[in-house]
Amino acid sequence: MSIIVRRVLNTLFPRRAGAVLLSMISTTQTKWPSNDMKEWSTPIGEYRRPKDTDLRSPCPALNTLANHGHLPRDGRNVSAWDITYHVNAVYGLSIPLAALIAYGTVFLLKKPLFSKINLQDIATNPGVEHCASLAHTNTPKKAEFGATSVCPHLSKKLLGEAKDGGYTAHDFARIRVEREREPGMNLQGWRGEIARGECSLTLNVFAGDDGKVSKEVIDRWWINEQLPEGFKPARKTTLWRAAKVGTDIRNTMKKLEKTE
Numbered sequence: 001m002s003i004i005v006r007r008v009l010n011t012l013f014p015r016r017a018g019a020v021l022l023s024m025i026s027t028t029q030t031k032w033p034s035n036d037m038k039e040w041s042t043p044i045g046e047y048r049r050p051k052d053t054d055l056r057s058p059c060p061a062l063n064t065l066a067n068h069g070h071l072p073r074d075g076r077n078v079s080a081w082d083i084t085y086h087v088n089a090v091y092g093l094s095i096p097l098a099a100l101i102a103y104g105t106v107f108l109l110k111k112p113l114f115s116k117i118n119l120q121d122i123a124t125n126p127g128v129e130h131c132a133s134l135a136h137t138n139t140p141k142k143a144e145f146g147a148t149s150v151c152p153h154l155s156k157k158l159l160g161e162a163k164d165g166g167y168t169a170h171d172f173a174r175i176r177v178e179r180e181r182e183p184g185m186n187l188q189g190w191r192g193e194i195a196r197g198e199c200s201l202t203l204n205v206f207a208g209d210d211g212k213v214s215k216e217v218i219d220r221w222w223i224n225e226q227l228p229e230g231f232k233p234a235r236k237t238t239l240w241r242a243a244k245v246g247t248d249i250r251n252t253m254k255k256l257e258k259t260e
């Protein structure tokens with residue numbers, strides 16, 4: 001996520017001023033405000049397990065939206081606006097952030113911005129999907145699509161990595177470093193930013209005031225693609241907050257790579 005911010009800043013403020021601004025983001029302490037969602041009341045649709053013929057993406061957030069009927073349950077004919085609207089309504093991402101990810105994805109898939117896609121298109125290889133996912137296997141080189149369902153082995157490993165009942169930004173950094181060290185991983189450039197962005201969004205949407213997301217939530221939502229009972233987002237996630245937590249994760253990963 002933060003690479004997009006950096007590119008925009010570097011365009012607006014040439015000569016590394018963008019980099020200076022970004023370093024300011026990373027030096028302010030991360031806060032976990034949770035009092036901005038008191039009025040939030042999006043009714044959550046009924047969960048139904050997907051049928052064999054339904055299409056899904058590699059993203060737990062989008063698959064969960066389809067499993068609860070916010071996106072079409074069959075995973076077909078979805079526009080970037082549908083994704084933007086429901087990611088905002090259910091997960092509390094700001095409209096600019098949700099639109100940036102949704103339209104950015106359609107753009108990177110080289111589809112017309114206002115076209116309808118299937119959720120499986122999001123797994124197109126090569127595309128936005130990347131290697132070293134925490135619960136999905138890597139995509140074989142010549143495969144048309146990456147995995148759209150979780151790998152039981154990786155899921156068990158991810159759940160086993162919880163510390164004191166959950167995951168902080170530091171835990172996700174540690175887990176990502178370990179995963180990216182495995183043989184055959186090559187997560188460079190903007191794909192690395194996307195991978196950290198996924199953990200940042202997860203923390204922003206689900207973590208409590210202590211900055212920790214519980215293992216139960218990760219099991220139910222990331223692995224089983226179902227919203228927690230009585231779910232409402234922990235806070236409003238803006239582009240700034242997503243970039244901030246993503247930058248924290250990147251900085252921690254750099255430190256862990258040097259020390260371990």
Ligand code: HEM
Nearest residue numbers: 058059061087101105129130133134135136198201202205
């Ligand atoms: C706005 C629309 C969104 C789009 C288009 C999108 C797209 C994607 C894509 C393409 C992947 C696959 C990356 C891979 O190859 O592993 C992914 C994974 C992921 N996404 Fe999303 N995403 C969106 C919103 C969200 C939100 C709101 C969250 C968190 C609340 C989220 C959390 C995740 C996580 C945790 C993964 C990692 C799955 C894994 O490593 O097993 N995404 N997303």
